[in-house]
Amino acid sequence: MKEKLAAGMEANRNKWDMSNMFGKMKVNLQDQVQNLSGDNSEAYVPIIDISSLMEPSSEGRSETINKIGKACEEIGFMVITNHGVPQDVIDEMWAVTQDFFDLSEEEKAKSMTMTSDYPYGYEKGEVLSAGKDKEKGEEVERLPDFKETFTIGPSNPASGMPARIMPSNPASMSVKYDRYYSAMEELAATLLQAFAVALDMPSNWFEDRIDHHMCALRALNYPDQGGQPPLPGQTRAGAHTDYGSLTILKSGGPGLEVRKDIEGRDDWVAVPHVQDAFVINLGDLMRRWTNDKWSSTLHRVVNPPQDGRNHRRQSVAFFHNLNGDAVVSTIDSCRGEGGESKYEDIVAKDFLMMKHLASVKNVVRDEL
Numbered sequence: 358m359k360e361k362l363a364a365g366m367e368a369n370r371n372k373w374d375m376s377n378m379f380g381k382m383k384v385n386l387q388d389q390v391q392n393l394s395g396d397n398s399e400a401y402v403p404i405i406d407i408s409s410l411m412e413p414s415s416e417g418r419s420e421t422i423n424k425i426g427k428a429c430e431e432i433g434f435m436v437i438t439n440h441g442v443p444q445d446v447i448d449e450m451w452a453v454t455q456d457f458f459d460l461s462e463e464e465k466a467k468s469m470t471m472t473s474d475y476p477y478g479y480e481k482g483e484v485l486s487a488g489k490d491k492e493k494g495e496e497v498e499r500l501p502d503f504k505e506t507f508t509i510g511p512s513n514p515a516s517g518m519p520a521r522i523m524p525s526n527p528a529s530m531s532v533k534y535d536r537y538y539s540a541m542e543e544l545a546a547t548l549l550q551a552f553a554v555a556l557d558m559p560s561n562w563f564e565d566r567i568d569h570h571m572c573a574l575r576a577l578n579y580p581d582q583g584g585q586p587p588l589p590g591q592t593r594a595g596a597h598t599d600y601g602s603l604t605i606l607k608s609g610g611p612g613l614e615v616r617k618d619i620e621g622r623d624d625w626v627a628v629p630h631v632q633d634a635f636v637i638n639l640g641d642l643m644r645r646w647t648n649d650k651w652s653s654t655l656h657r658v659v660n661p662p663q664d665g666r667n668h669r670r671q672s673v674a675f676f677h678n679l680n681g682d683a684v685v686s687t688i689d690s691c692r693g694e695g696g697e698s699k700y701e702d703i704v705a706k707d708f709l710m711m712k713h714l715a716s717v718k719n720v721v722r723d724e725l
């Protein structure tokens with residue numbers, strides 16, 4: 358499996374994109390959502406203050422967990438505030454990311470480290486590729502996303518992933534990324550405690566499934582499009598679902614949209630952009646783990662208005678993945694009355710590889 362994945366990654370060097378995934382959206386929407394007008398995005402993607410999660414005995418804790426569980430079920434997206442991540446850790450990571458993307462193409466090219474053994478580094482989508490439209494399943498000529506990215510993996514050798522390769526320029530990037538990555542690990546663990554309770558399990562249920570995880574941190578730069586407008590049909594990030602358990606996104610501006618599908622009226626809704634907040638969304642593994650009770654929802658990043666202003670946009674996504682050897686077996690509270698599930702057990706790393714292979718082969722794998 359590893360060799361196959363490696364071959365696929367090598368052949369698709371310019372196309373590798375963990376975020377560019379096939380996936381089906383499953384949304385279980387409630388009445389109040391159906392009454393929304395298109396621009397009432399805040400009611401569709403809830404904004405949840407999670408400060409009570411940091412104090413296990415606080416009064417508001419179970420109310421917060423209920424809100425989180427509801428969001429996971431109805432839309433698979435939420436915006437979280439008062440998350441406890443120190444502002445200087447965010448600001449330093451943010452500024453050094455901008456410095457990195459501001460470097461010359463020649464300098465950034467030194468970080469094109471992706472090989473069959475190292476699925477991380479700097480990338481700029483340049484290749485036109487054929488594929489299936491992720492919404493309609495039709496064959497289409499796919500254009501590259503209008504973006505550049507830089508990705509790192511875990512620093513823990515027990516994850517089974519290769520040691521990090523960091524750019525030497527900017528010199529402080531390594532330390533600042535390490536700090537931010539650790540903060541994201543912590544926040545993900547806090548959120549997973551809430552997820553566990555929302556799924557009627559003890560709060561530490563995920564702990565031994567994430568203690569040598571394979572999380573990836575990816576910075577994305579969407580350049581201003583004034584100088585080089587997008588080709589017809591080209592977006593900043595095409596419609597996709599994420600692979601893993603959950604994603605923690607720090608976004609630098611509007612543009613992120615989530616698909617809503619209400620009784621025949623398909624629509625895209627803007628995810629509210631809230632200063633100092635994180636956007637949380639579930640990935641396909643969590644959807645499968647919960648037997649489709651929770652959603653992993655299609656999302657995309659649209660082009661900015663062509664109004665002559667500079668609309669450069671930066672975002673940083675932490676893709677939470679489980680331990681590679683964790684067995685994903687449908688969670689009890691998500692099974693049918695007789696204990697039945699739609700899905701077989703699967704090892705987390707195999708799931709990730711299948712998802713990736715499906716994307717590089719442009720095959721829709723419904724069974725995933």
Ligand SMILES: O=C(O)CCC(=O)C(=O)O
Nearest residue numbers: 376577608613658672674
């Ligand atoms: O840049 C964003 O706001 C979202 C990016 C995204 O969805 C992804 O990289 O998976």
Ligand SMILES: [Fe+2]
Nearest residue numbers: 376598599656
């Ligand atoms: Fe995404």
